[in-house]
Amino acid sequence: MIDFLLSRYFVSIITFTSVTVIAVIGIYILTGLTGLFSLGHGAFMAIGAYVAGVLMVNTNIPFFLAVIIALLVSLIAGAVIALPCIKLRRDYIALVTFGFGEAITAFLRQTATITGGASGLSGIPAKTTPVLAILSVIVIIIIARKFKFSRLGRQCLAIRNDELAAKSMGINVAKVKFKAFMFSSAVVAYAGILYAFYTRYVDPGMFGWTLSAEWLIMVFVGGVNSLTGAVLASVFLSGIPEALRFAAAWRVVLYSLLILMILNFRPKGIFGDKEFSFKHFGMIKKYFKGDEGNVN
Secondary structure (H helix, E strand, C coil): CHHHHCCHHHHHHHHHHHHHHHHHHHHHHHHHHCCCCCCCCHHHHHHHHHHHHHHHHHCCCCHHHHHHHHHHHHHHHHHHHHHHHCCCCHHHHHHHHHHHHHHHHHHHHHCHHHHCHHHCEECCCCCCCHHHHHHHHHHHHHHHHHHHCCHHHHHHHHHHHCHHHHHHCCCCHHHHHHHHHHHHHHHHHHHHHHHHHHHCEECHHHHCHHHHHHHHHHHHHHCCCCHHHHHHHHHHHHHHHHHCHHHHHHHHHHHHHHHHHHHHHCCCCCCCCCCCCHHHHHHHHHHHHHHHHHHC
């Protein structure tokens, strides 16, 4: 058992699952809190991975600086796509982001001299460690939770529930959507950076629209209103197929069956509106202490 926990295979499962959790949190910020649907957020993961990767392969800049530059580029790209999207209906936003994602992957395939084209970018230095990935997950969960319960987060929830009512209450809907889109883009781009510096190789085919669709499925399975649900669903739906390699090819089938079951039996997702907090630890502790007292 100890040998398995220390094995490279187990470490890779932990790292890849951590990357997926970060990306799903990015989608949760956009979809769970604001109610916007994106089928092109895989492109932001590609931007983060490629910009940081190209900088590290072709220059001698520090890893930290490459990460900052990649995040800034992803924010610029997010602003370019968010400005026209925030004034559209939710279904049109999904179409626009889908087109954006396909355009980014096509661009990466055509820039062989810089990104390696369809053959991909290799030779990226190994900088992502399991410790860095896990710490990143913890920090981003804390930030996302604080964002949800902040004034801006409550405004996002108001927009998701009723955009017209939010406008009548004086909320600047376009501004709030823009901020949420930018935050979401940066989080997903950071997931791409961690991914690239762990696998040491990326290619455009990794970041298609199906990747964004998988993240959306994870959010809905866990509970579109629950950060806890999004995190746990992403751990389960990404970690299990990795641990059971024979089931990896059936990932999409598994996800589709889960969605059908969720829509029929649990429309709000497994967790619904519930969030897990540190208060639950105290309740659990008191429960077991009570049991011990009864036994004695």
